[in-house]
Amino acid sequence: MTLRLLHSADWQIGRVFSQFEPDDAAALFEARFQAVERLAALAVEHRVDAVLIAGDVFDAQTVSDKTIRRLFNAMQGYVGPWVLLPGNHDAALAESVWTRAHRLGAIPSNVLPCLRPEVRVVGDRFAVLPAPLVQRHTYGDLTDWYANAVTPEGLPRIGLAHGAVQGVLPDDIDSANPIAADRAVTARLDYLALGDWHGSKRIDDRTWYAGTPETDRFKANDSGQALLVSLAGADATPEVQPLHTGRYRWQQRDIRLAVPTDLDTALDTLAAYAGDDVVQFRVSGTSDLSGQRRLQHGVDSARARVRALVYDAQDLRLEPTEEDIEALHADGYVGEVLQQLRDEQSGPEAERARDALVILARMLDDLAERPSVKT
Amino acid sequence: MKLRRLRIEHFKRFRDPLTIEGFADGLNLFAAPNEAGKSTIAEAIRAAFFERHRSGSVDHLRPWGEPSATPTVEVEFEIAGTPYRLTKGFLGRKRCDLVIDGRQTLDGVAAEDHLASLLGFRFPGKGASTPEHMGIPGLLWIRQGTSHELADAVAHAADHLRQVLGESLGDLTSSTGDALLHQVETARNELLTPVGGSPRGDYAAALKHQEELADAIQTLTRDIDAYRHSVDRLAGLRLEHERDERTRPWAAIRQDLQHAQERLDRARGLEASLQESQTEAERWRLQASAARTHLDALAHDEEAVAKRAQGVEAAESAMTVAQAEVDRWEQQHRHAVDTEAQARRTLEQVRAVAARSAQLRSAEDLDASVRKQGDALEKARAEKTRVDQLEAEAARLAIAPADLKTLKQLSEQLRDVSVRLETVATSLTFDLVDGKSVRADGESVSGQARRTVVRRTEIEIDGVGRILVTPGGADLDSLAARRDGLSAEVAAILERLAVANLAEAEERARLSTQRSSEAQASRKVLDTLAPDGVEALATEHAQASQRLSATRTALAQLPPAADSDGDLPTLDRAEAAAAEARSTLESVAQTLSTARVALGRAQSDRANALQELDAARRTLDDPKRAERVDTARTSLQDAISKEAIARQSAEAIQVELQTVNVSLLQQDVRRLADSAVQQEEAHRQRAGEILRCESELAVHGALGLEEKRAEQERELGAASRRAEELSRRAAALDHLLRLLQEKRAALARRLRAPLQRHLDRYLNILFPGARIEVADDLSPGAITRPGPRGTESGEFEALSLGTREQMGIVARLAYADLLQEAGKPTLLILDDALVNTDEDRLGQMKRVLYDAAARHQVMIFTCHPAAWRDLGVVARSLSG
Known part of the structure; x- marks a missing residue:
């Protein structure tokens, strides 16, 4: 009979998104609990034998009691076994979020935190070999013991680990908590469920990173998924199917304004964003004052629509045209000031000059719109 | 603008029309004394232009006491070659006509407004015109005593001046500049303090909030680090605890301790044995020593007998010596006794003779003395008898002096009375025949006699009868009584004194005195004979006699003198010899006594020595003594050998003890015991600490520190973004404001340049080398000029009144130049404008004015014609 597992990781429950405004940050904090609820629903829907979470269930050891309780509440939808592994964020230290959860009595009986590296048989269906982190950082391979681990005859051997598979992931990933790339083979594992890398990633037929179920950064590719793993029988290659779990789409966009159509592209892009988008929008290049105004308008309008928007126009240079100056009635010495600010954008205080230019333009706009008070 | 003609009528001082014509193009000097109407002319010009003809507030223009007059001013002038004539009537028949270029073109308000815009001034809404409205003419037409007040005048003219300047520099001004500048400044000052540029308002609050959050996060981070440290510590503690539970390190130490204790106990046993052996050896040593002493004592007995025998011998010889001495001294003593007795006898003999x-001599002396005393006594007794007789006779004869005196007085009085009585009395003379007698008063009278009769007297003549004589005379009776009284007194005294009469009494008194002095002489003799009285002398004599007899008796009893008496030594010698003999005897007796005592002692010594010898002999002869000697010898041998054994034993133990170090063993025991306790205690403590750590972590873990920190960091992120935004905005606004101000200032400088040029031109005439700044409002600002102490700089308002006055005129001339360049009409009126100026400066000012007059018409009113004589124009009088 086919063994079905739902493989997830890096829930990072309790994570706070400091780069966003409070309401956006609160929504993103909530989203992680909702992702767990969706996982529970998927587990039920696909009638899995167990849900495996490969580390970093919590974002930190000292999250609040309320957060701990809410997590376990979010798991109520699925009453089958949940096999949880401590990762580097929630390592099984002498005192940890796990011991606290245990003290609180918040862990339901169907949830199995694997705090020690020892074989556990889950529901007589498979043997899990957990490699929990018991220190914050480990420089040895915690899955070394898999090769010599004895499991009941006939039960699939499922590895559960958290760390960086050596030589596969990009270099900038933390080199701590290494995992041998051929561990599944050398330890005769039927499947090795990994966590730490926030995107879903296949290492080999039997070795996968599930990625985080709810995206939490702009650079995480293929995140917001969980893996449905089906093992048809001994020695069969597992069938792995990514399931969509995330709600928010984290998007990062850099647009360089050079020709007038670039502005249109930028405005179209902004117009296309919708409610569940979390956006980082950068513009650079050159714009005249009217272009800047239109861009700002587009940004403000998008900001009101999307979940969160971070706008960065630091590298945008303003070039007021004759028309701009005409339209703003920037005559006399005001015109001279405008001209000087435009020039200063090439100097060391470019940013200040740009800001001053924007303020000046806006004020002149306002003055022009008001009834003339000229004496 | 050039004034050509002025006519005034019914105007203040000038009731009659006054016309002034022929104004020069340049300087016009009007000189007149005070109150001559100079200022009225200036005022008429001002009124013509500044006051509405319809104004009701111009009553002061009327001449005094002409309430219905119509003050009228007619001014003819030229502007840019065009002739104008303005006629204005106030109050009475109000009118205003303006004839331009010979045609009446405007009248009333229209005419007034046209002039206002032409000349650059305004009219008030109502009421009289005030300086604010007077604009450019207000600046150029200087009223009396106000030439130094420049700032206000410039302010009132500023708009017109700017307009003038602005028109010439048109495209440089900004239509929205100042409004923008104001807005930027307001916005900037919301975020930064105007002066210091430090954050304020929202910006300061954002920075503070950011800082607070950073602090809070720092605190949380510290707490989290502490928490993590505790977790690590707990892990470490648990590891150690489990290891100890497994290995039980204290058990091994306990075992070592037991072994060490055993070793120590053994070593201590050795020490005790050593102590015991040493004690025993000492005991045997003492016992041997006692035995030796005993033996020594026994050996001593024989020596004692010999020594005692020697003692007896010595005592006996000593006794013999003592006996010999006694004998010798007894002999000596006997001799001394004899000698002394002899000496004493001799002395007695000597003494008896002496x-x-x-005594003999004494008896002789006494005899002589007794005899002498006997003589004296006899004489004394005789003398005594004489004294007694004399004294007795004196006493018998003695009459008291008072009696004698009384007697004398009474006798004299009696005689006096008798005499007187005789004279008055009846005298009876008798011459009787012999043998015949009569009796008078019974008294027989015979022979011749005389009688004085003082009372009735009967004369009886025998045979005859009696004749009674009764004396006459008045006093006769009293005198007679008195005489009788006195006679009786005298008789009484005489009787008492036992004398017959006074003479006898006196004789007795003389005799008594004689006897007394004789007795006195005798008593003196008696006193030399018997100073202590006769009786004493007698007693003395008796005693002496007695002594004599006693002496004689004693002498008789003495042994009779012998013949050998003449060989005896003198008493002194005899006494000395006796004393010497006694002294010798005493000395010898003393020595003898000493010798006897020595003998006694020697005898006693000998007896003792004999007893001791006897006792010693008895001891030596005791039969048990040999036994004791044997016993003592055996005991000594025994003790010596036992001591040697004990010493050997002690040495053996000591050798053994040297191989073990007790103090080290003790230290081992202590160290191991302490270690065991420490290990156990450490284990217990660790267990306690684990519990504490666990509960502490449980408490702190529940605080959700990291979640809180993440939350705070999110807030800090927001706060930092806001602070950054505000910082950028503040920097941008600050920068913008500075740029605007700089550009505007540069523009203003450019605008002020022409004015500056004109000012500099005049200033150089007045103060060569000076420079003046023109402020934003076009008024003169700081002035810099060479002074006696280098370059001086100061604000216009700080200058002296005189200098301000000059500068005020110079500035106005510059404005006038400026206005003229812009094609505006200019006319300058100086009404007593340089009254505070000294002669030197006035000279300079004249050059200035002369120069200006080349371009402008200038009216100068003065009350000091002499001061302006060299202006180059003839002064006009008003009367003309």
Whole structure:
């Protein structure tokens, strides 16, 4: 009979998104609990034998009691076994979020935190070999013991680990908590469920990173998924199917304004964003004052629509045209000031000059719109 | 603008029309004394232009006491070659006509407004015109005493001046500049303090909030680090605890301790044995020593007998010596006794002889003395008898002096009375025949006699009868009584004194005195004979007699003198010899006594020595003594050998003890015991600490520190973004404001340049080398000029009144130049404008004015014609 597992990781429950405004940050904090609820629903829907979470269930050891309780509440939808592994964020230290959860009595009986590296048989269906982190950082391979681990005859051997598979992931990933790339083979594992890398990633037929179920950064590719793993029988290659779990789409966009159509592209892009988008929008290049105004308008309008928007126009240079100056009635010495600010954008205080230019333009706009008070 | 003609009528001082014509193009000097109407002319010009003809507030223009007059001013002038004539009537028949270029073109308000815009001034809404409205003419037409007040005048003219300047520099001004500048400044000052540029308002609050959050996060981070440290510590503690539970390190130490204790106990046993052996050896040593002493004592007995025998011998010889001494001294003593007795006898003899001769001499002396005393006694007794007789006779004869005196007085009085009585009395003379007698008053009278009769007297003549004589005379009776009284007194005294009459009494008194002095002489003799009285002398004599007899008796009893008496030594010698003999005897007796005592002692010594010898002999002869000697010898041998054994034993133990170090063993025991306790205690403590750590972590873990920190960091992120935004905005606004101000200032400088040029031109005439700044409002600002102490700089308002006055005129001339360049009409009126100026400066000012007059018409009113004589124009009088 086919063994079905739902493989997830890096829930990072309790994570706070400091780069966003409070309401956006609160929504993103909530989203992680909702992702767990969706996982529970998927587990039920696909009638899995167990849900495996490969580390970093919590974002930190000292999250609040309320957060701990809410997590376990979010798991109520699925009453089958949940096999949880401590990762580097929630390592099984002498005192940890796990011991606290245990003290609180918040862990339901169907949830199995694997705090020690020892074989556990889950529901007589498979043997899990957990490699929990018991220190914050480990420089040895915690899955070394898999090769010599004895499991009941006939039960699939499922590895559960958290760390960086050596030589596969990009270099900038933390080199701590290494995992041998051929561990599944050398330890005769039927499947090795990994966590730490926030995107879903296949290492080999039997070795996968599930990625985080709810995206939490702009650079995480293929995140917001969980893996449905089906093992048809001994020695069969597992069938792995990514399931969509995330709600928010984290998007990062850099647009360089050079020709007038670039502005249109930028405005179209902004117009296309919708409610569940979390956006980082950068513009650079050159714009005249009217272009800047239109861009700002587009940004403000998008900001009101999307979940969160971070706008960065630091590298945008303003070039007021004759028309701009005409339209703003920037005559006399005001015109001279405008001209000087435009020039200063090439100097060391470019940013200040740009800001001053924007303020000046806006004020002149306002003055022009008001009834003339000229004496 | 050039004034050509002025006519005034019914105007203040000038009731009659006054016309002034022929104004020069340049300087016009009007000189007149005070109150001559100079200022009225200036005022008429001002009124013509500044006051509405319809104004009701111009009553002061009327001449005094002409309430219905119509003050009228007619001014003819030229502007840019065009002739104008303005006629204005106030109050009475109000009118205003303006004839331009010979045609009446405007009248009333229209005419007034046209002039206002032409000349650059305004009219008030109502009421009289005030300086604010007077604009450019207000600046150029200087009223009396106000030439130094420049700032206000410039302010009132500023708009017109700017307009003038602005028109010439048109495209440089900004239509929205100042409004923008104001807005930027307001916005900037919301975020930064105007002066210091430090954050304020929202910006300061954002920075503070950011800082607070950073602090809070720092605190949380510290707490989290502490928490993590505790977790690590707990892990470490648990590891150690489990290891100890497994290995039980204290058990091994306990075992070592037991072994060490055993070793120590053994070593201590050795020490005790050593102590015991040493004690025993000492005991045997003492016992041997006692035995030796005993033996020594026994050996001593024989020596004692010999020594005692020697003692007896010595005592006996000593006794013999003492006996010999006693004998010798007894002999000596006997001799001394004899000698002394002899000496004493001799002395007695000497003394007896001496006594007898002394007694003999004494008897002889006494005999002589008794005899002498007997003579004296006899004489004294005779003398005594004489004294007694004399004294007795004196006493018998003695009459008291008072009696004698009384007697004398009474006798004299009696005689006096008798005499008087005789004279008055009846005298009876008798011459009787012999043998015949009569009796008078019974008294027989015979012979011749005389009688004085003082009372009735009967004369009886025998045979005859009696004749009674009764004396006459008045006093006769009293005198007679008195005489009788006195006679009786005298008689009484005489009787008492036992004398017959006074003479006898006196004789007795003389005799008594004689006897007394004789007795006195005799008593003196008696006193030399018997100073202590006769009786004493007698007693003395009796005693002496007695002594004599006693002496004689004693002498008689003495042994009779012997013949050998003449060989005896003198008493002194005899006494000395006796004393010497006694002294010798005493000395010898003393020595003898000493010798006897020595003998006694020697005898006693000998007896003792004999007893001791006897006792010693008895001891030596005791039969048990040999036994004791044997016993003592055996005991000594025994003790010596036992001591040697004990010493050997002690040495053996000591050798053994040297191989073990007790103090080290003790230290081992202590160290191991302490270690065991420490290990156990450490284990217990660790267990306690684990519990504490666990509960502490449980408490702190529940605080959700990291979640809180993440939350705070999110807030900090927001706060930092806001602070950054505000910082950028503040920097941008600050920068913008500075740029605007700089550009505007540069523009203003450019605008002020022409004015500056004109000012500099005049200033250089007045103060060569000076420079003046023109402020934003076009008024003169700081002035810099060479002074006596280098370059001086100061604000216009700080200058002296005189200098301000000059500068005020110079500035106005510059404005006038400026206005003229812009094609505006200019006319300058100086009404007593340089009254505070000294002569030197006035000279300079004249050059200035002369120069200006080349371009402008200038009216100068003065009350000091002499001061302006060299202006180059003839002064006009008003009367003309």
